[in-house]
Amino acid sequence: LRSKLPWVGTTIFTQMSQLAAEHQAINLSQGFPDFPASPLLLDELNRQVAAGNNQYAPMSGVAILRQQIAALTARCYGRLVDADTEITVTSGATEALFVAIQAVVRPGDEVIVFDPAYDSYQPAVELAGGKTIHIQLAAPEYQIDWQAVHRRVTDQTRLIIVNSPHNPTGMVFSATDWRALADLVQQHGLFCISDEVYEHMVFDGAAQLSAHQQTALLDRTFVVSSFGKTFHVTGWKLGYCIAPANLSLEFRKIHQYVIFSSFTPAQFAIAAVLQQRPQLIAELAGFYQQKRDQFARLLQSSAFKLLPCKGTYFQLADYSAISTLNDVEFCHWLTVEHGVAAIPLSVFSRQEQDSKIIRFCFAKQPATLEQAAERLCRLN
Ligand code: PMP
Ligand code: GLN
Secondary structure (H helix, E strand, O other): OOOOOOOOOOOHHHHHHHHHHHOOOEEOOOOOOOOOOOHHHHHHHHHHHHOOOOOOOOOOOOHHHHHHHHHHHHHHHOOOOOOOOOEEEEOHHHHHHHHHHHHHOOOOOEEEEEEOOOOOHHHHHHHOOOEEEEEEOOOOOOOOOHHHHHHHOOOOEEEEEEEOOOOOOOOOOOHHHHHHHHHHHHHHOOEEEEEOOOOOOEOOOOOOOOHHHOHHHHOOEEEEEEHHHHOOOHHHOOEEEEOOHHHHHHHHHHHHHHOOOOOHHHHHHHHHHHHHOOHHHHOHHHHHHHHHHHHHHHOOOOOOEEOOOOEOOEEEEEOOOOOOOOHHHHHHHHHHHHOEEOEEHHHHOOOOOOOOEEEEEOOOOHHHHHHHHHHHHOOO
C-alpha cells in the first residue's frame, strides 16, 4: 500500500505514555488528569446505563445535551445558538476537527496553522488533499503577528485553524487577536476552525474570550469544544462543534459516516451535570490555576526555567541550564533515567527547532506534582 501519510508515525503522546509506563515514570507527558471526575458525573453515567440509555443516540447528539450546550454557550459567551441546527455532538474534539476539515478543504487548498500546532491538524488537511501553511510562533510569548499572517494568504487559502488557549504553549488570545482574526477571515473570505478545548482554563482573572463573541466570524467558523477536558474524562471522547446551520449541515453529512453518533450514556450524564451543577465549569479556571501555581512553586529551586502559562493545563519549561541534549533526547533521558515523562516541544513544529523546551502536564493530584518536582529538582 502506498501510504497516504508517509511522514506520519505513532503520535508523541502514545510514545511518551508508553515509555513512561515501561519505566514506571511519573507521566506528565500526554495531557490527562490523574484524579477522578466529579462523583455526580460518574454516578450519573452508571444511572444512565442502568436506566437503559444504551442504544444509538440521534446522529447530532441527544436533544437535552444539545440544549444544555446552547445554554452554556449563552451563559459563557452571550451567543444564542440553535440547538437543533447549529450544534453537533462528536466523539471528542478530535473527531470534530477532522470532520470540519473534511467539510471545508478541497484538493489544492491551503490551510494556515500556527506552529507549535496540535498534531491532528496536518494529517486531516492532507487526507482532504490540502496543504498546511505553517507560521512559526516564537518563545516565550508565542504571539501572532497578524500582518505577517495576511502576507501568507494566497488565492488558494481556504481555512485558518486557531487554538486558544493554546496547547502546548499556554498562550491565550487577547481581544486584539480575536479582532485581527475576524478581519483576516472577512477580508480574504476564509473559513475558520477555532479549537477551544481549553476554553474554561484561563488564568489570572483574564476574561474568557472566544470566537463565539466575534460576530464577524460566526458565519464562517466551526468552534470545537471538548467535554473530556472540561469534565476530567478524556477517555469518554465526547466533544462538540458549533457552526451556523449551513456549515453544520455539511459537517453532519461527514460526521454521520465517520461515527454516526457518540456514546449515548455519557451524553445523558453530561447533560444532567450541566443542568444540576453549572458552577463546575466556572470553578475550573481556579482549580487549574492552583495546580499551575503549585507546580511553579515546587520547581522554583530547580534548574528549569518556566515560560508564561496563561491557560490550558500545560507548562513549558526551558532546560538549557541542565543539558545540551535536544528536546526529544532530553525527554527520553528524563523518563528513563529520572522517572518523569514530558513532551518535547519541537515535535509540534514543522521547521526544525532547537529550543531546549519541553511540556509538562500539571492536571495531576498535588502528591503527583510533589513527587515529580522532587525528581526534577535533583537535576542541576
Ligand atoms: N485540540 C487540542 C488543542 C487538544 O489539546 C486536544 C486534546 N489533547 C484535542 C484537540 C482533542 O480533544 P479530545 O480529547 O476531546 O478529542
Ligand atoms: N491532547 C492531549 C495532549 O496534548 C493528547 C491527546 C492524544 O493523546 N491524542 O497531550
